[in-house]
Amino acid sequence: MSNTVEETPEQEVDLAAANKVIDKYIDMHGALMPVLQEIQEEYGYIPEPTVHLVAERLNVYSSQIFGVLTFYAQFHLEPRGKYIIRVCMGTACHVKGAGRLGDTIKERLGVGHAETTEDLKFTAEYVACIGACGMAPVIMVNDATYGSLSVQKLDEVINKYIAMD
Amino acid sequence: MVNLTIDGKQVTVKKTATIYEAAKEVGVDIPVLCYAKKLLPYGACRVCLVEVQQMKGRLIPACTTPVTEGMVVTTMSDEIRKVRKTVLEFLLVNHVIECPVCDKGGECDLQDLTYEYEVVTNRFEGEKFDLETDIVNPLIERNMNRCVLCGKCVRVCDEIVGYGSYSFINRGFETKIATAYDRDLNCEFCGQCVSMCPVGAILPRPFKYKARPWQLNEVDTVCGYCGNGCTVTLGVLDDKVETVRFNDKTGVNDGNLCIRGRFGYSYIHSDERLTKPLLRKNGQLVEVEWQEAIDAVVTGFKAAGEKLGILAGGRLTNEEYTLLKQLASATGTKSLDHSGGVCYTGVTEGVKGALGVAASTGTFPQVEECETILAIRSDFYETHPVFGMVVNQAVKRHNAELFVVSDKKGKLTKQPHASTLLTKPGLEVHILNAMAATLLEENLAVTEGVDDLDAYKASLADATPEKASELTGVPVETIRQAARSLAKADKAAILLAYGLPYSAQSLELGKAAANLAILADVAGKQGSGLYLCGEKANSQGAIDLGVMPAAGGSGAQEMLNGEMAALYIVGEDPLTSYPDRAKVENGLKKSPFVVVQDLFLTPTAQEADVVLPAASFAEKEGTFTNAERRLQRLRHGVPSPGEAKSDFTIFSQILSTLGAIVSYTGPAAVFAEIAQSGPYAGIALSDIGPQGVVWGGETLAVTKKSLQPVIGATPVEGEYLLVTGSCLYHSGTLSTKAYGPQSVVDAPYVELNAADAEKLKVVEGDTIKVSANGTELALKAKVGKVVPSGVVFAPNHFAQGGVNRLYKGETAVAVQLRK
Ligand code: SF4
Ligand code: SF4
Ligand code: SF4
Ligand code: FES
Numbered sequence: 009m010s011n012t013v014e015e016t017p018e019q020e021v022d023l024a025a026a027n028k029v030i031d032k033y034i035d036m037h038g039a040l041m042p043v044l045q046e047i048q049e050e051y052g053y054i055p056e057p058t059v060h061l062v063a064e065r066l067n068v069y070s071s072q073i074f075g076v077l078t079f080y081a082q083f084h085l086e087p088r089g090k091y092i093i094r095v096c097m098g099t100a101c102h103v104k105g106a107g108r109l110g111d112t113i114k115e116r117l118g119v120g121h122a123e124t125t126e127d128l129k130f131t132a133e134y135v136a137c138i139g140a141c142g143m144a145p146v147i148m149v150n151d152a153t154y155g156s157l158s159v160q161k162l163d164e165v166i167n168k169y170i171a172m173d
Numbered sequence: 174m175v176n177l178t179i180d181g182k183q184v185t186v187k188k189t190a191t192i193y194e195a196a197k198e199v200g201v202d203i204p205v206l207c208y209a210k211k212l213l214p215y216g217a218c219r220v221c222l223v224e225v226q227q228m229k230g231r232l233i234p235a236c237t238t239p240v241t242e243g244m245v246v247t248t249m250s251d252e253i254r255k256v257r258k259t260v261l262e263f264l265l266v267n268h269v270i271e272c273p274v275c276d277k278g279g280e281c282d283l284q285d286l287t288y289e290y291e292v293v294t295n296r297f298e299g300e301k302f303d304l305e306t307d308i309v310n311p312l313i314e315r316n317m318n319r320c321v322l323c324g325k326c327v328r329v330c331d332e333i334v335g336y337g338s339y340s341f342i343n344r345g346f347e348t349k350i351a352t353a354y355d356r357d358l359n360c361e362f363c364g365q366c367v368s369m370c371p372v373g374a375i376l377p378r379p380f381k382y383k384a385r386p387w388q389l390n391e392v393d394t395v396c397g398y399c400g401n402g403c404t405v406t407l408g409v410l411d412d413k414v415e416t417v418r419f420n421d422k423t424g425v426n427d428g429n430l431c432i433r434g435r436f437g438y439s440y441i442h443s444d445e446r447l448t449k450p451l452l453r454k455n456g457q458l459v460e461v462e463w464q465e466a467i468d469a470v471v472t473g474f475k476a477a478g479e480k481l482g483i484l485a486g487g488r489l490t491n492e493e494y495t496l497l498k499q500l501a502s503a504t505g506t507k508s509l510d511h512s513g514g515v516c517y518t519g520v521t522e523g524v525k526g527a528l529g530v531a532a533s534t535g536t537f538p539q540v541e542e543c544e545t546i547l548a549i550r551s552d553f554y555e556t557h558p559v560f561g562m563v564v565n566q567a568v569k570r571h572n573a574e575l576f577v578v579s580d581k582k583g584k585l586t587k588q589p590h591a592s593t594l595l596t597k598p599g600l601e602v603h604i605l606n607a608m609a610a611t612l613l614e615e616n617l618a619v620t621e622g623v624d625d626l627d628a629y630k631a632s633l634a635d636a637t638p639e640k641a642s643e644l645t646g647v648p649v650e651t652i653r654q655a656a657r658s659l660a661k662a663d664k665a666a667i668l669l670a671y672g673l674p675y676s677a678q679s680l681e682l683g684k685a686a687a688n689l690a691i692l693a694d695v696a697g698k699q700g701s702g703l704y705l706c707g708e709k710a711n712s713q714g715a716i717d718l719g720v721m722p723a724a725g726g727s728g729a730q731e732m733l734n735g736e737m738a739a740l741y742i743v744g745e746d747p748l749t750s751y752p753d754r755a756k757v758e759n760g761l762k763k764s765p766f767v768v769v770q771d772l773f774l775t776p777t778a779q780e781a782d783v784v785l786p787a788a789s790f791a792e793k794e795g796t797f798t799n800a801e802r803r804l805q806r807l808r809h810g811v812p813s814p815g816e817a818k819s820d821f822t823i824f825s826q827i828l829s830t831l832g833a834i835v836s837y838t839g840p841a842a843v844f845a846e847i848a849q850s851g852p853y854a855g856i857a858l859s860d861i862g863p864q865g866v867v868w869g870g871e872t873l874a875v876t877k878k879s880l881q882p883v884i885g886a887t888p889v890e891g892e893y894l895l896v897t898g899s900c901l902y903h904s905g906t907l908s909t910k911a912y913g914p915q916s917v918v919d920a921p922y923v924e925l926n927a928a929d930a931e932k933l934k935v936v937e938g939d940t941i942k943v944s945a946n947g948t949e950l951a952l953k954a955k956v957g958k959v960v961p962s963g964v965v966f967a968p969n970h971f972a973q974g975g976v977n978r979l980y981k982g983e984t985a986v987a988v989q990l991r992k
Contacts, residue, residue: 069337070353078342
């Protein structure tokens with residue numbers, strides 16, 4: 009795995025929302041975590057310019073914030089799709105062909121693990137067991153679970169979401 | 174104090190000591206990897222585990238555990254040996270073993286411990302790190318495959334440098350040290366992380382494959398750049414300085430250096446060094462023998478007599494200044510000045526008038542304990558970076574309140590708790606006066622034993638915080654807070670850096686700073702101090718030894734008026750470094766005979782009639798006095814190239830050719846004479862040990878407290894105001910000949926605010942035209958947030974920059990900018 013996020017300093021991001029979040033916490037000690045969480049709620053991920061903004065306003069180093077962001081799995085450094093497709097790679101699903109589901113998603117949408125389609129509609133994520141082994145192989149799209157999937161069935165699920173906004 | 178037993182030895186140590194420190198005191202060595210004396214305890218690596226009788230059942234990290242009364246510590250046993258060995262085995266699982274080609278080999282803590290604990294095989298197995306080496310920047314290589322995650326680099330860059338390049342990122346096996354977004358390193362390049370890394374994960378690139386550490390001969394000497402006076406330990410192989418070694422045992426800098434000290438040594442061996450005297454014949458400078466050159470010099474000086482002007486750079490040794498003074502009197506001239514005289518005369522006069530002394534009243538290490546620090550001009554960190562690191566530590570470790578009166582938002586202004594009193598260029602005196610007025614108005618001032626109080630009070634009638642605020646834009650409350658903080662602090666420091674680019678208002682600033690120091694009871698008080706920090710390595714020595722014009726003589730400025738019959742310019746390139754280049758050009762042209770003594774054929778040397786090749790700091794013996802009055806010894810590290818000679822030798826030769834009697838056997842003999850009277854009286858050369866000798870003691874007693882009225886300047890008007898000064902990576906003009914500084918900043922530039930850049934449609938790297946009074950310069954743009962909107966900054970180090978065609982010594986120059 010490479011940690012190198014391509015340099016995109018010219019990223020156009022409206023910082024107003026991030027500034028508002030920071031305003032709320034500016035006088036609070038140890039506010040870094042809640043600030044980052046709320047920024048992620050606002051933007052769906054943590055855009056780089058907000059990291060530098062938080063660094064400047066809360067007087068922490070950008071490097072430290074980056075350390076926090078890469079330590080906790082909850083933070084996302086790249087924009088994420090409207091629909092997050094979680095493909096279970098737990099043992100049961102694996103045995104029942106989860107690998108092929110992943111391949112199908114890659115073929116249809118062009119995204120592998122932790123990747124997002126350019127139109128920001130889909131993000132694929134391969135996850136460890138999501139606790140629905142009885143209906144393996146399983147995927148989740150946002151909060152909806154789809155079990156006992158074959159490649160055809162997965163195709164239909166994908167078609168359904170493509171047709172949606 | 175606490176009593177304990179370590180390996181059967183009784184020890185009594187400070188309550189705050191750790192087991193590791195206590196053991197060290199009785200000569201018991203405990204292995205460490207993540208511990209460093211100058212960093213806060215951390216406890217990550219576990220190689221320092223020891224047994225404590227009172228804490229049975231587990232091993233205790235010696236580096237983080239404080240001592241307690243009656244503790245019984247065992248630092249080695251079979252159990253300890255086994256556990257330490259296991260720790261090492263773990264570290265070696267992922268570590269890529271490259272000792273044969275690793276520059277750390279021979280002084281690597283991991284290598285040494287692996288050897289000592291005989292870790293021949295490993296019971297554990299695992300994937301080796303396979304990370305890319307960061308070799309994008311020219312100075313520091315980072316190979317994280319060799320990292321043991323001790324965190325020292327992270328901590329030093331945070332705790333001491335205050336830059337914060339690094340952090341631990343990711344988790345588990347993926348954990349590593351990285352910069353924000355895991356990019357290539359781009360920072361101050363001070364190299365503190367290089368010196369802290371216990372393994373070969375962070376290395377100085379210019380030293381790659383140059384020498385094995387054990388081949389190097391180490392020479393402790395003093396950095397030749399700025400007035401901070403850091404100890405640099407030269408790593409010499411075959412008469413060549415191959416690197417600067419880490420040394421935290423000698424000197425005032427705790428092993429800390431800036432980019433100039435750490436990476437700025439290569440000019441010593443530059444191909445461009447002058448190696449033979451040059452004499453102008455038929456309009457051309459041609460190489461001649463020393464005798465011919467010296468004869469020409471002496472003939473010229475004799476002819477000029479008292480119309481000889483001598484300008485001495487700030488990097489001569491005390492002994493050399495002394496000889497030069499004798500040389501001046503042998504020729505009969507009264508016109509001898511320190512080349513920084515353009516600026517320092519004002520500051521020192523101002524301070525001397527108030528306090529009776531013309532030097533810093535405290536020492537640098539004291540500043541770490543100060544509760545309030547007032548830095549006048551944020552450039553302080555740029556001119557004296559390692560002293561700036563002491564300020565960082567005061568702020569970060571001891572929560573000092575830091576106030577920065579400045580026209581820029583430099584490094585210091587970004588420290589936690591820093592308040593920036595951001596003014597328009599040249600208006601600092603108004604703020605200092607308003608702070609003084611606050612102290613008096615709120616009855617916070619110490620006025621006992623203070624002279625001229627009434628006249629001073631009357632002069633402040635117009636200097637209220639409200640008026641100052643109106644003029645400068647600094648909120649009234651901030652001015653008052655700064656004053657109150659300074660008054661209430663038990664220990665406080667006022668810092669004022671000066672140097673050639675800061676000549677405007679120097680008398681006024683000296684006075685205003687000294688007034689404040691008196692009223693806030695900072696000068697002459699134990700632990701507190703007013704710090705006057707000269708630009709060059711021995712600026713303070715020049716002041717102490719009275720390198721200044723005698724009554725009736727010309728000073729640095731007047732000498733260049735074109736009225737001298739001869740000029741002798743030693744170790745300065747006024748064409749580049751002085752304000753008002755046209756004036757200097759004229760002065761050089763009009764002087765019939767010009768002698769320049771330097772390391773390089775500088776622009777000024779190119780105009781000379783005789784050029785004498787001089788030695789660098791690494792090639793000579795003698796003493797420097799740093800900006801906190803610390804006398805330190807220079808030691809001979811390498812021979813001079815070709816026929817270059819030390820200034821000491823050259824002065825001696827000129828003196829003897831002049832017919833004056835010189836009977837000194839060497840610098841040591843001159844020092845003995847210097848120490849017969851004056852500020853260095855009573856100091857023997859042999860007293861100047863590893864920590865040097867601070868003349869006047871840690872706290873310099875002031876001889877008077879006399880307030881001097883001083884009026885702030887009227888603001889310079891203009892859409893854009895140009896200010897000049899020092900940038901962190903350079904010092905004077907010399908560093909522009911050194912690879913390290915040049916590899917980071919190699920050309921002149923003009924720095925402007927992002928908002929102004931947008932208005933002018935300029936982006937970083939564009940060339941912009943900066944003009945005033947019909948003169949136009951084309952400079953590369955640097956865009957950022959350091960200078961406020963309406964102010965632009967151009968450093969004065971670069972010969973090709975020509976900033977001094979615009980800057981003529983004023984606080985700021987109104988300029989036009991266009992793309
Ligand atoms: S060189 Fe200095 S500023 Fe750069 S990362 Fe190392 S310690 Fe920090
Ligand atoms: S790079 Fe060096 S100093 Fe930094 S954590 Fe790794 S081993 Fe320690
Ligand atoms: S230039 Fe100054 S601060 Fe830097 S290492 Fe040399 S003496 Fe120290
Ligand atoms: S030196 Fe004590 S834990 Fe690293």
